[in-house]
Amino acid sequence: GESVGLHLPTLSVQEGDNSIINCAYSNSASDYFIWYKQESGKGPQFIIDIRSNMDKRQGQRVTVLLNKTVKHLSLQIAATQPGDSAVYFCAERGWGKLQFGAGTQVVVTP
């Protein structure tokens, strides 16, 4: 999984399987969280967000789970496709400021 500000782990997933990308955040006062996808050579793209008064939010093929007790955020991608290969990173908003994690490289294998 990912922790804000350190190494870039890699998650290898077989096409069709579900992916789970983890993010440990640091600020217990953070009230808003976002997941971004960054493909090679491109800028980050918004995937999904969640506020701290929720513990789950679903989008198209993606689900974000928030566990405030252990300060953990996860992104689940259903039926992973080759086009999902990218770096995924989370961001937390604490005290009005957005802090980004370094990301997790997701590699989809056939």
Add this chain to the structure above:
Amino acid sequence: EAQVTQNPRYLITVTGKKLTVTCSQNMNHEYMSWYRQDPGLGLRQIYYSMNVEVTDKGDVPEGYKVSRKEKRNFPLILESPSPNQTSLYFCASRGLGEKLFFGSGTQLSVL
């Protein structure tokens, strides 16, 4: 198409030679920001602007300048670039919500 446009995409320069990276957005966003992205680190904010003529330092402002004379443009200026400013730079903007829209990035190498 709604977008944030940065130029150039790639730039190689030498230490001390002033350069400007341009950023333009066509979404009428009030908030704009510059980030740098380095290997193993998350995006770090350089400067941001809440509106025209209003700019503030982010986490790593040293060696950079910005200006916001018009709503759509937010150029990043390196008056005297140094090798430690070699990085991938992103401009971003947002409207009333929290969602940031990013440009495609500018890869800068300072020799």
